[in-house]
Amino acid sequence: MTGAATGTTATAAPINTHGDAHNHGNGNGHHSSFDHEKSAMAHQAPTYNGGGGHAAHLSRTLTPGGHFADDDLIAIANSHRRIANPLPLGVFGFSTTTLLLSLYNIQIQGIAIPNAVLGFALSYGGLAQFLAGLWEFATGNTFGATVFCSFGMFWWGYSVLLIPFFGFMGSYAGQPGIYATGSPYAGEADAAIGLYLWIWFGITTIYLIASTRGSVSLFVLIFLLWVTFIFLGAHAYTGNAHLQTAGGAFGIATGFAGFYLGTASFLSPYNSFFTLPVIPLGKKE
Known part of the structure; x- marks a missing residue:
C-alpha cells in the first residue's frame, strides 16, 4: 500500500530515426546513442513534446512503464498524464471500516450485532478502496493495487x-x-465464517511478507491485521469471547496504524507545516 513516487518532469531530446551523420560503419554508433539516451531517461517522468513540424524526426518520451512512447499519437496524449496518490483514500477507507467493526467486536456500548458496519463496508471500505486499487494500477504500484482491490472485495x-x-x-x-436462527444449517455459521477469515489470514500472510521491503509503518499495519485475523478466526471456531475481544483490540490498533500511514502519505511539505515519518525499508540504490 505504497503510493506512487513523484518525479521531476524533463523533456527528452529527439531521437533521429533516419540516421545520424556522426554514426558510421554498421550502425553501432546509432544503437549506442539510443541505449544511452534510454538509460539517461530511465527515471524521468514522461512528457508530451507535441508532434508535427519536423517530419524527419520522431520525438520520443518514456511511458510510466519505462518504455518509449511515440508522441505523435495526439489523440491519446492524455494517457501520459500523472495521477494523484490514491494511497490515503484506500488506507482511510480500510482503516475506518476496520475500526468500526473492531469496536463492535469488543461490544462497545453493548453493541453485539455488526450489521451497522454495512454503510462503511459497502461504500468507504469497499467501493472507495477498490477504486483506489484501480488507480494504483494506473500509477504502476502493483502491491498497492493488489492490496486495495483485494480488501475492497x-x-x-x-x-x-x-x-x-x-x-x-x-x-x-x-x-x-x-x-x-431456525435454519437446520444454523450450527455451521461460525465454522463457515471462520473459514472465510482463515482464508483471508493466508492472503494477508503473503502481503505481510511483501511489505518487509516497504516501510516500517506499512509492515506494522499489515502485521496488526494479520494478528487480528488469527484471533477472529480462532474465535469463530471456538466461540471463546476472549478471542473475539482480543481480535477487536488488535483491529482497533490496525485501524489507528492505518490512519497514521494514510496521514503520513497525505501530508507533504506542499500542504502541511509538518510531515510524519514512515521509515522506508526498501533497498537503497
Whole structure:
C-alpha cells in the first residue's frame, strides 16, 4: 500500500530515426546513442513534446512503464498524464471500516450485532478502496493495487454475509437465511465464517511478507491485521469471547496504524507545516 513516487518532469531530446551523420560503419554508433539516451531517461517522468513540424524526426518520451512512447499519437496524449496518490483514500477507507467493526467486536456500548458496519463496508471500505486499487494500477504500484482491490472485495464479501437478501443471515421475505436462527444449517455459521477469515489470514500472510521491503509503518499495519485475523478466526471456531475481544483490540490498533500511514502519505511539505515519518525499508540504490 505504497503510493506512487513523484518525479521531476524533463523533456527528452529527439531521437533521429533516419540516421545520424556522426554514426558510421554498421550502425553501432546509432544503437549506442539510443541505449544511452534510454538509460539517461530511465527515471524521468514522461512528457508530451507535441508532434508535427519536423517530419524527419520522431520525438520520443518514456511511458510510466519505462518504455518509449511515440508522441505523435495526439489523440491519446492524455494517457501520459500523472495521477494523484490514491494511497490515503484506500488506507482511510480500510482503516475506518476496520475500526468500526473492531469496536463492535469488543461490544462497545453493548453493541453485539455488526450489521451497522454495512454503510462503511459497502461504500468507504469497499467501493472507495477498490477504486483506489484501480488507480494504483494506473500509477504502476502493483502491491498497492493488489492490496486495495483485494480488501475492497473483502468488505463487499463480508457485506454479502450480513445482508439478508443474499440468504446467509437473517430473514428475507419471511424466509430464514442458510445460517439464520431456525435454519437446520444454523450450527455451521461460525465454522463457515471462520473459514472465510482463515482464508483471508493466508492472503494477508503473503502481503505481510511483501511489505518487509516497504516501510516500517506499512509492515506494522499489515502485521496488526494479520494478528487480528488469527484471533477472529480462532474465535469463530471456538466461540471463546476472549478471542473475539482480543481480535477487536488488535483491529482497533490496525485501524489507528492505518490512519497514521494514510496521514503520513497525505501530508507533504506542499500542504502541511509538518510531515510524519514512515521509515522506508526498501533497498537503497
